[in-house]
Amino acid sequence: MTEVQRATIQDVALLAGLSICTVSRALRGLPNVSESAQGRVAGAAAKLGYVASAAASRLAGGSTRSVAIITPTATTWFFAHAVEAAEQVFADSGLDTMLISLRNDPSVHSRIFGDLPGLAQKVDGVLLINVELTDGQIQALAASSLAVASVGMYDVPWDNVGIDNVLAARMATGHLLDLGHWDLAILCDREKGSRSVLTASDRLRGFTEALTDHDLTVDADLVVNAPSTIDGGRQAMTELIENRRMPTAVFAGCDETAFGAMAALREHGLSAPKNMSIVGLDEHPMSDFLGLSTVQQPVADQGAFGANLLVDRLHKPDSAPEPANHLLPTSLLARSSSRRRR
Amino acid sequence: MTEVQRATIQDVALLAGLSICTVSRALRGLPNVSESAQGRVAGAAAKLGYVASAAASRLAGGSTRSVAIITPTATTWFFAHAVEAAEQVFADSGLDTMLISLRNDPSVHSRIFGDLPGLAQKVDGVLLINVELTDGQIQALAASSLAVASVGMYDVPWDNVGIDNVLAARMATGHLLDLGHWDLAILCDREKGSRSVLTASDRLRGFTEALTDHDLTVDADLVVNAPSTIDGGRQAMTELIENRRMPTAVFAGCDETAFGAMAALREHGLSAPKNMSIVGLDEHPMSDFLGLSTVQQPVADQGAFGANLLVDRLHKPDSAPEPANHLLPTSLLARSSSRRRR
């Protein structure tokens, strides 16, 4: 059962009575191999339980048959689902998936993006999910030998898929405005970098635009930085209540932030929509139960779509069409966490 | 900036005026290299931006410097956090992490475990997180060249870390019994395999034992299979309400199951603890907000601990001590979803 000594292509060649070279061709399905040779090779390989050495074929051939998913975190709802969907696509394409979580740790970030040749050593391509990059890093990545695709990024020189975040934020904000609210706060993850490549700032933009359309202005006190986690939302709402001032409605950058905000309200003896209307963005499975009004976005679809973009690039590296930006649809789901201002 | 042609160890040797062999030793910090040689090599490598070819060193050396995390899913709270914590440990140990999500897909499962030599080709070790395995697969894995460690498994011939699930389930169930409930249901993920290697069945066992201690018996109608997701809990509770019968209290195998159960109650015009007491297991960040009584378990700790077990095995493959099973503590958190029976 357990081959003590792994069979090599040499062993297969011997058993099949053919040369190593022919075996290699047969195994990879290259043309110019006779039916009989093909058959004998397949038989011998099966009999020996032969598995090609990944290291050897990489060294000789070049391709690693694997890709990396790079993500700020693998723990939140959005990222976990996007990562799994992408991994599935890669697995189905015969690619191994290397997971790299940046964990919001700058040192990890620079270790990865500061050593692109090292990365290129291990994978053929990378799928970036909402990764904050400097101009220099974007250039370097685009110039590297790595195939690149991304999810939820903006204005990048490679294929991307995401949602129209400006629109989604406008839908959420517009919903609150339609309900008669005009004193609005936003709880949103802010980018640290100078240049906006992520969706977070687009959400702030959509929020701003919606207000402007109604001749309202954004109160800087009501723009609160909130990591896209339950705790992040809780802290942001607490900050709002305790150190700033209470608006009548809040747009939370993602559902988990909204959950945390609802929890903070509760901790202060308040609740939505009684004391404040809240709308999120995601359509997390808990949102329905909690009555959270939200803007639905496809999550697994984005991960899978992004993965497919990368797979396509890998399969036809040359004659590459222009990098495209694909937008998936979103829709508003009004529930009980938001209501008309009285 | 971008080296068109990657520098090889040859180039470094030339620049440093040393042989390839000495460079290789110096780069890997082996003994018997003079200070001066060490310095010249480091300088030359830095100047050339040299990065060793992973494929070449794997082929020549043997080790892949990477490990695989195998998990049934990467999307639920427990798994996402365990995976990320493990990935962090691996990254900090200089190991690359390959992510393999089984996605509850038998064909993926057999593709992976049916080709251990193939896996061993790509990684030095695997960390299994709650993976259901047959006896044969366990034997094969243990006999393979792969280092193995696991999280949340039971009675396996390698290092494992987990919680005492029997105890945790007894704590949860005992809490309900203490509140005067004696008609109890359990919503729990059931294993399909014949032999129990996972924690799920331990939870059922703990539940059963707690009842037995109180001279109660388990009503088979009140043992409901529920995938450990929100939807799984929702469906299980719906099944209970619509097709079986309502107990006065329920132990949900994990918090997300409990959330789903609470949602299902709501959909039927019911609620906890009014119509039914509910206790979960996890201490999910939403549990506090939802008032869910639960048994807390350390999640990131388990992932990190498991990863460290694997790293240790990798570092000292021989002279291996007996495989050990480590248990991390749990504790009951009584909240408002459970109350005294009236």
Next chain:
DNA sequence: GACACCATTGTAAGCGCTTACAAGAGGGTG
């Protein structure tokens, strides 16, 4: 029947690194 041609198969040279093993250089010992 000699020639060109195509399909199939074999030969051999690496890919970039690790690692026995050998070789050389000093230094201490009797």
Next chain:
DNA sequence: CACCCTCTTGTAAGCGCTTACAATGGTGTC
């Protein structure tokens, strides 16, 4: 001062595969 050690460095043989290129043999053509 010959001899044995030890420390450092070099030589060369792979690791298991891919791939240019050469070789072989059977067809078809004039």
